[in-house]
Amino acid sequence: MPNQPHPSAPLAIRMHPADNVAVVMSALAAGDSLRVVTEQGDACDRVDLATDLPLPYHKVALVDLPAGAEVLKYGEVIGRTTAPIARGAWVHLHNLASAVYWADEPNDADEAGERHA
């Protein structure tokens, strides 16, 4: 690992090796340094948060994602990005939409952004 964060650093879990997002285990602020581990608990990445992550169990991007990219969790597609997402940024309603339902309609991004701002 290039930069080993402190062992007590906040944790995110990458549920599958193919995933481009991880689940944070606590609410976090921009600038926090995250320890990313596999489901088995092995360290696999370290990410500095680009945005706040206001709620536990929400998703952080592990790579830079262009708009329209597939987001993978559990090794499966959970939707497509509706805006570019930087590595370390919060992934939620403001930048990710279902690929099954109303994929052709814009997501009501501001609603979620305002609520959690």
Place this chain on the structure above:
Amino acid sequence: MSEHTFFGYARPDGGVGVRNHPLVMATCDCAYEEAKRIAAAIPGAVCVGQFHGCGADPMIVRQLVGVAANPNVGAVLLVGLGCESITAELLGEGIRQRRPRLPLADVVIQRDGGSLRAIERGSRILRDMAAELAPQARQPFEIANLTVALQCGGSDVTSAMAANPALGMAVDRLVDAGATVIFSETVELSGTAHLLARRAATPAVAARIAAIIDDEVRRRRITGQPGRPLPQGNHDGGLTTIEEKALGNIMKSGSRPIQDVLEHSAQRLQRPAGPGLYLMDGTAWDVPSITQMVAVGAQVAVFTTGRGSTTGHAIVPVIKVTGNPSTYAHMADNMDVNAALIISGEASIAAVGDEIYKLVVRVASGQMPLAEALGFHDFQMFTRHPAVERLIRPCD
């Protein structure tokens, strides 16, 4: 007692009850007040009603018959108004076909002289039914006599990380012991047809799984329902899209083959044809979803919830499992199994799965899960609008 044995009520006309309810069933919403008074007069009685009008909607009629014929029911008193199309006679005929030896009677408010006389007559009948049920004793039965319903509600990401994988391990053990297990919530399978297809018992079942998921998308588009079919609590709990929720949802079904898709339509209410894992084409709303599975024979339900659902069910005991540490800490009064120990690293998924399996067996033998101990008799029914069904399947 082995861990593969539970104590239940033998039903001479088939099946095994894990409860022995005297059931009061209002045939239509107009008879519900009288039905409630009758049930309130006799301790231990359970009362259900339906609120989809009094026309003989075949989905409602079959569901009511299925609920009354559920092996957890020891006796049935039907309460009708008298001018409805879903009559006590109509339901009674259906119930008799399924459970010919079930004690069954009716009260019809218009026939029997108005509310007070109907309540008096009904209370006397129900009193005698309850008195007859009381001395019946539980006997030992193999787990193969159990049908277990699976439900999730108030889901969050901990459901996918802890509660549902643990339930999935319990489900595998139940199936391996010869039990029948049903999962449902078709909309919450969106995006997972390719994964479920790998577990389908036959190619026809795989095709059917894909078809019911596609139908649900078309149903929602045709009716203009919101494109984000997730409640706010799901979103706050970290679930962004329906696919993300569905990938967590299907974990609770374990890994065993899916024997068939159970149809609930105007034409049919399909019961499991044998043991194993089944998928019901049903609603994702928690209470009516459990009712659908009860109507095809489920005697126990296991319900995973991250945000903290408190619901029980009138006919079946409902075991609550949460994977969320703060939900368990705040709502321990409602949570039977603490799967949050998986999140905190204090228990393995397998250990919690083992706990769920053993609790299912104990609850089948009479132990009350918390929702049942609190007396929560939630009950709702599910139906579909015939016009929408015509639109999604114009050639049927």
